[in-house]
Every structure is written in structure tokens, then in C-alpha cells.
Amino acid sequence: MGKKRRFVNWATWFNERPFVKIMQQTMIILFPVALIGSFTWMISDNLLATNGFLANIFRVRQWLPYMQFWRQLFNDITLATIGLVSPYAAFTSATLTTYHYKHPNIIAGLTAAATYILIFFHSQRGAQTIEMRYYNAGWLIVAVLIGYAIGLIFAKWGKEFSIADVRLRDQQLMSKSLANLPLVVGILSGAFVLHLGYALLRIFNLDVTANQILTSSISKNSNYLLNGFLSLNNTVSVWLGFAEPVRLSSGAYNNEVTSNLVYALTHKTLVNVPYPFTPSSLYNGFANFGGVGVTLALVIGILWIGRHKNQQTVAVWSALPAIFNTGLPIMFGAQVFLNPFFVLPFVFLPVLNMVIASGFIFLHIIPPIVYPVPNGTPGILVPFIGTGGDWRALVLSIALLLLDIAVYLPFIKWAFEPHQANGGKEASQNEND
Amino acid sequence: MKMTKRRKWIIAVFVGIFTILTFFSYCWSRQSIDVLERRQQSRMSPVIMIPGSSATVNRFDTLVAKINRMDHRNHSLLKVKVYNNGKITYTGQIRQNDNEPFIVVGFENNHDGYNNIKKQAKMFKAAFNQLKVRYNFNNFKGIGHSNGGLIYTYFLEHYFSERQIKIKRLMTIGTPYNFAEPANRRTQMLTDFIKYRQNLPSNLTMYSVAGSENYVEDGLVPLSSVMAGKYIYQGTVKHYTQVTVTGKLAQHSALPQNQEVLDLIQQNILEHDNPQRLNGRRPARLAN
Numbered sequence: 001m002g003k004k005r006r007f008v009n010w011a012t013w014f015n016e017r018p019f020v021k022i023m024q025q026t027m028i029i030l031f032p033v034a035l036i037g038s039f040t041w042m043i044s045d046n047l048l049a050t051n052g053f054l055a056n057i058f059r060v061r062q063w064l065p066y067m068q069f070w071r072q073l074f075n076d077i078t079l080a081t082i083g084l085v086s087p088y089a090a091f092t093s094a095t096l097t098t099y100h101y102k103h104p105n106i107i108a109g110l111t112a113a114a115t116y117i118l119i120f121f122h123s124q125r126g127a128q129t130i131e132m133r134y135y136n137a138g139w140l141i142v143a144v145l146i147g148y149a150i151g152l153i154f155a156k157w158g159k160e161f162s163i164a165d166v167r168l169r170d171q172q173l174m175s176k177s178l179a180n181l182p183l184v185v186g187i188l189s190g191a192f193v194l195h196l197g198y199a200l201l202r203i204f205n206l207d208v209t210a211n212q213i214l215t216s217s218i219s220k221n222s223n224y225l226l227n228g229f230l231s232l233n234n235t236v237s238v239w240l241g242f243a244e245p246v247r248l249s250s251g252a253y254n255n256e257v258t259s260n261l262v263y264a265l266t267h268k269t270l271v272n273v274p275y276p277f278t279p280s281s282l283y284n285g286f287a288n289f290g291g292v293g294v295t296l297a298l299v300i301g302i303l304w305i306g307r308h309k310n311q312q313t314v315a316v317w318s319a320l321p322a323i324f325n326t327g328l329p330i331m332f333g334a335q336v337f338l339n340p341f342f343v344l345p346f347v348f349l350p351v352l353n354m355v356i357a358s359g360f361i362f363l364h365i366i367p368p369i370v371y372p373v374p375n376g377t378p379g380i381l382v383p384f385i386g387t388g389g390d391w392r393a394l395v396l397s398i399a400l401l402l403l404d405i406a407v408y409l410p411f412i413k414w415a416f417e418p419h420q421a422n423g424g425k426e427a428s429q430n431e432n433d
Numbered sequence: 434m435k436m437t438k439r440r441k442w443i444i445a446v447f448v449g450i451f452t453i454l455t456f457f458s459y460c461w462s463r464q465s466i467d468v469l470e471r472r473q474q475s476r477m478s479p480v481i482m483i484p485g486s487s488a489t490v491n492r493f494d495t496l497v498a499k500i501n502r503m504d505h506r507n508h509s510l511l512k513v514k515v516y517n518n519g520k521i522t523y524t525g526q527i528r529q530n531d532n533e534p535f536i537v538v539g540f541e542n543n544h545d546g547y548n549n550i551k552k553q554a555k556m557f558k559a560a561f562n563q564l565k566v567r568y569n570f571n572n573f574k575g576i577g578h579s580n581g582g583l584i585y586t587y588f589l590e591h592y593f594s595e596r597q598i599k600i601k602r603l604m605t606i607g608t609p610y611n612f613a614e615p616a617n618r619r620t621q622m623l624t625d626f627i628k629y630r631q632n633l634p635s636n637l638t639m640y641s642v643a644g645s646e647n648y649v650e651d652g653l654v655p656l657s658s659v660m661a662g663k664y665i666y667q668g669t670v671k672h673y674t675q676v677t678v679t680g681k682l683a684q685h686s687a688l689p690q691n692q693e694v695l696d697l698i699q700q701n702i703l704e705h706d707n708p709q710r711l712n713g714r715r716p717a718r719l720a721n
Binding site: 053056257258261262266268304323371380384385388 | 439440443447450451454455457458459460461462463465466469470473596597
């Protein structure tokens with residue numbers, strides 16, 4: 001009991017640190033953007049993509065003309081929302097920081113967004129156009145950090161410029177804007193130096209190497225420990241705010257997956273396939289219910305015991321994306337990033353799922369996952385489809401989901417309790433926004 | 434744990450959604466496995482051919498007729514034409530039980546130049562996707578004459594990512610990997626081909642046939658440009674063999690009718706499940 005109280009107290013204290021608090025407030029403000037982007041992503045990548053789950057089971061290609069065109073349209077919305085969420089986050093966190101330190105300044109937000117874009121903007125790499133991957137959720141934490149730092153600078157040296165100032169006369173407004181100019185120029189010059197350094201790094205392609213090493217080691221050799229390592233790498237980095245996990249798409253076919261498939265198709269049985277524990281099948285099959293960190297269990301858990309009306313609304317809206325493995329809305333809506341309350345289930349439940357499932361496979365209680373599964377298949381249906389419709393596999397994944405929900409419940413309770421104790425002010429603020 | 438009305442709703446909604454999804458995905462999964470199994474058991478192994486620039490789908494008529502006269506196996510000939518607007522038409526048909534038909538894929542846009550090669554490779558992808566659904570083969574052989582070989586190379590590097598379909602052998606005939614440029618000046622296309630060579634299938638057996646009227650060219654394409662194929666294929670695919678044919682009909686456009694080339698196709702590209710039937714001429718096989 002004492003241990004639990006100490007954990008809750010420490011976690012509450014941690015969540016009150018200015019940076020963590022600003023990070024979580026940024027998530028709250030960006031929730032609508034993340035939600036809309038996730039819905040359109042679901043439409044473009046699941047319903048309208050040739051290899052998407054919904055497209056396949058409802059045979060969308062056969063009754064919808066110009067599928068590619070529609071897909072592209074919805075994809076554009078995704079790009080404008082979660083595709084650019086990092087600059088938005090830099091803007092929000094810088095503005096919030098100046099408000100937090102009682103020196104409100106909206107120019108700080110603009111400067112932060114411009115700075116972030118400039119640092120990673122690189123229009124020349126061969127004939128390639130601008131790279132977008134630094135602007136999506138993958139580098140969220142970096143954006144929030146940059147915004148925070150710039151917010152601090154403005155809080156210390158900037159001239160106050162709050163939204164309320166728009167009531168002033170134009171000339172006064174201009175003088176405030178000009179007063180901040182030197183700081184904007186200074187910060188952007190700093191960003192330019194970083195931009196230059198980063199451009200040099202990119203010329204040598206250092207920025208993609210790490211990711212390549214990871215992906216290639218996964219698709220080359222199968223090693224049981226690799227499953228756990230991959231899962232931990234994904235969950236920890238997402239929890240830290242690098243919110244775009246490495247995807248093991250079903251397109252990542254390696255030799256082992258292929259020989260499994262050939263074996264199953266020639267022998268018409270899944271018993272004794274040569275490689276029952278391939279990383280992509282175990283990870284996609286059991287560690288990914290509702291996206292990285294078993295977020296579907298988190299959504300259902302909040303629906304089950306959440307007391308606040310806001311939490312309920314957030315969870316209801318996040319439920320559909322979570323069913324199709326898009327955890328981003330609930331991670332924003334429940335402020336999962338950097339939140340110590342959720343780190344344990346978020347990081348360890350996927351590993352637990354994989355260990356239990358591989359035990360069942362080892363004991364031949366369920367067959368291994370062998371058949372190809374379309375992209376965006378709901379996590380708990382992956383084992384079912386991947387075994388060619390084996391009901392035992394479906395029962396196991398439902399049981400695992402129930403277990404995951406049960407594990408999440410106490411953490412959800414603790415996470416939202418302190419908010420109710422001293423969070424009255426915060427709640428009313430949210431309603432005003 | 435109390436069963437409030439809300440909790441009953443949660444259970445009902447989730448169970449409802451997942452029941453529907455489970456039902457549909459069960460149907461899908463049975464059907465998709467069926468397709469996979471049928472493909473796995475398919476015995477068809479077509480030869481898919483791409484003609485060069487300015488040529489039509491009729492480019493290989495003589496070649497197929499001659500091959501049929503040589504091996505008496507009565508290969509069918511199917512001609513597929515891809516139009517610029519995406520329409521795909523078929524002429525001829527594949528005889529039932531013909532396990533090794535010839536399929537020629539031609540394009541409305543049959544112009545020269547790197548940009549057109551890229552467009553044609555994309556058109557070839559569309560045709561290939563239709564063919565694989567229609568005929569359900571799990572392996573095939575490729576022949577490309579002249580720029581057809583460039584289209585094949587671009588296709589294999591950028592569009593060919595099949596997990597169940599294998600390209601066993603590829604033969605390019607008089608294919609100018611460096612267009613008409615001299616060896617010391619690499620074209621953008623050759624540079625790109627070399628850049629993405631790792632995407633080529635590693636278990637491919639590849640033959641590049643050059644024609645030579647004199648010591649340097651086949652009347653149109655420099656020998657060195659055909660030879661430049663080694664920078665792309667050699668060491669990347671399983672086997673890469675370079676052959677130069679000379680003499681009568683070694684002129685660029687005549688190569689598909691050249692008897693030596695026909696022998697090479699018959700010996701090295703076509704299947705030999707019954708070696709007894711091969712009588713008469715048998716030049717040395719180049720590789721297995």
C-alpha cells in the first residue's frame with residue numbers, strides 16, 4: 001500500500017514539472033488535430049488502399065471508381081494535420097511556456113514553429129522533394145522541447161504580446177511586434193546554424209542509418225529475443241514522445257515468412273511450419289492491439305471506469321481509430337507521452353502478450369501466424385486471419401485483450417485520481433478554451 | 434464490479450463491431466487462402482515479352498512461329514496492349530493446358546527516351562497485375578528486345594515486389610543499357626539502374642544478348658551500351674551471362690528472328706521437362 005502511495009505521489013509530482021506539464025497541455029490542445037488526422041488516415045490507408053483491411057473485406061475496389069484519387073484526397077488531410085503536427089506542437093508549447101511563466105507572447109509560438117521547420121527543412125537531396133518525416137508525430141518530443149526552450153527565451157527577454165493586445169491601436173501593436181524582432185532574428189539565426197549542421201549530417205545519410213540497421217536486422221534473421229527488443233524499442237520511444245513507431249508492415253516479407261507460407265500452402269496445414277516465431281508475425285499479431293502499447297485496452301479501460309465526462313468523450317472518439325491500430329488520438333487525449341502512470345503497462349504489456357502467445361504456439365494450442373494479413377487489420381483479428389480463421393487464435397487474442405484491460409485499470413484509476421483532487425481549476429480552464 | 438447501463442453499452446458496441454468484422458474477415462481470409470493455394474499449385478509458367486521502341490504487339494509473331502516449328506509444343510500467343518488512358522486490350526488466347534504460353538505486352542506510347550521508359554514500365558506493371566490475376570501463375574520468364582529490356586529492368590527495380598511470384602529467367606536482346614552513348618559517358622538512366630540494382634531479384638538468371646555487324650555495333654546500338662548491363666546485373670543476380678551473336682541477321686531489328694538467338698531462347702529460357710523431345714540442333718547450354 002505504501003509503495004503504491006509513493007508511486008502515485010512521485011508520478012503526480014513528475015507530471016507537475018513545468019516541461020512535462022506543458023508537454024501534456026500541448027497534447028490536449030492538439031487532440032482535435034490528431035483525431036481528425038487519424039480518422040482520415042484510417043480512411044485513406046485502411047478503407048481506400050489496395051492492401052488495406054477494410055478495402056479488402058468490403059471489396060471497395062470493385063464498387064468505388066477512382067479509388068486512388070479518393071485515397072490521395074484523404075491522404076492530403078492527413079498530411080495537413082498529423083503530417084505537420086510537430087511544427088504545431090512547437091508553436092503550442094512555446095506559447096504555453098510564455099503563459100506559464102507569466103510573460104504571454106504569441107510571437108514566441110510563431111518563432112518556434114518557424115525555427116522547427118527551418119532546422120529540418122532540406123529542399124536538396126538529389127531530385128527528392130522536401131522530406132516530411134520530421135514534421136509528423138515521429139519527432140513530437142523534439143518539437144515540444146524546442147518550443148519550450150524558445151518559450152523560456154521569450155519569457156526572459158521578450159516583450160509581452162498577448163492575445164488580449166489586439167484591442168490596442170495598430171501603432172502600439174507594431175511597436176510590440178518590433179520590440180520582439182531582435183529576438184526572432186537571433187533565434188532564427190541559431191536555427192540556421194543547426195540547419196546547416198543537420199544538412200551536413202544528411203549528406204552522409206547518417207540520419208537514416210539507425211532506422212535502416214533496425215529494419216534490416218528484423219527482416220534478416222529471426223531471433224526470439226529480437227521480438228522483445230523490437231517491442232521495447234517501439235514502446236519506450238513512443239512513450240518518450242517519438243510518436244511514430246517503426247512499422248513492421250506486412251510487406252516486410254523475408255525468407256522465413258515466405259518459407260512458412262510455401263510450407264502451409266503445399267502441405268495445407270500450419271502444424272510444423274519451419275519458423276513458428278518470426279518477429280513480424282509475433283509482434284504484429286500480439287503486441288499491437290490498437291497500435292503500439294496496446295492502446296485499445298487503454299481506451300476500453302477509460303470507457304469502463306473513467307469518471308470525467310471529458311475523458312469519456314475523448315475515449316469514445318479514440319475508440320474507432322484504436323480498433324484499427326491507430327493509437328495516436330488516445331495518446332494525445334489521455335496524455336500518455338512522458339506520463340509515468342502509463343509507462344509500465346504501455347511498455348511491458350506488449351512483451352507479456354508475445355510471451356504468453358508464443359507459449360501457446362510452442363504447446364501447439366494455437367497454430368503460428370503464417371498467412372498474409374492486410375494493412376490496418378484490427379490487432380485482435382490478426383491472429384485469426386493469419387492462421388486462416390482459427391477460432392482458438394481468436395479466443396486467445398480476446399483473452400489477452402481482457403487481461404490487458406485488467407492490467408491497465410488500476411493505472412487509469414491512479415492517473416485520473418489526483419486530477420480530481422486538485423484539478424478543478426485545470427478542468428474549468430479546458431472548458432473555457 | 435457493477436454492471437451499469439454504460440458498461441452494458443460498451444460491451445454491446447464492441448462485441449457488435451468485432452462480430453461484424455470477424456465475420457467479414459473470415460470470409461476474406463478463406464477466399465484469399467484459396468487464391469494463394471491455387472497459385473501455389475499452378476503449373477503455368479508463361480514467357481512474358483516486351484518489344485522495343487516503335488514496335489507493336491505483333492513484333493514477336495515470327496519468333497513465336499519459329500519456336501513452335503522448332504519444338505513442336507504449340508505455345509499459345511497472347512497479345513496485350515496497354516493504352517495511355519489505362520485501358521488494356523487482349524488479342525489471341527491461351528490454349529487450355531498450355532503451361533508455357535508467350536505473352537507479348539505492348540504499349541500505345543512506344544517512344545524512345547528515359548521518361549517514356551519509366552512510363553512504359555508503369556504501364557507494364559498495370560498489365561502484369563491483370564495477367565497475374567487472370568492466369569494465376571507463380572513463376573514466369575521474361576524476354577525484352579531493345580528498349581523492352583530497359584522497361585524490364587526498370588520494372589524489376591521499382592515495381593516488382595511479389596512474394597509468391599518469381600521471375601526465373603530474363604533475356605534482354607540488344608538492349609542499350611547506356612542508350613547510344615559511349616562507354617565513358619554514363620546516361621542518367623544507367624546511373625539510376627545501378628543505384629537501385631539491389632532491388633533486382635537475387636535468384637534471377639539473366640542473359641544479355643548483343644548483336645554485332647562489325648566490331649562495335651549492331652547497326653544501331655553500340656556493343657558497349659549492351660555490355661553496360663553488367664554494371665547493373667553482374668554480382669546482383671544469381672547468374673549473369675553476356676552473349677554476342679554475329680553473322681547473318683545480327684542487325685539490331687533482325688535479332689528476334691536470328692536463328693542463334695532463337696536457339697538461345699529455346700535452350701535457356703524455355704522449360705525442358707522432357708529432354709527427349711529436344712532433337713536436332715543443340716548448342717552448348719550456357720547455364721542451368
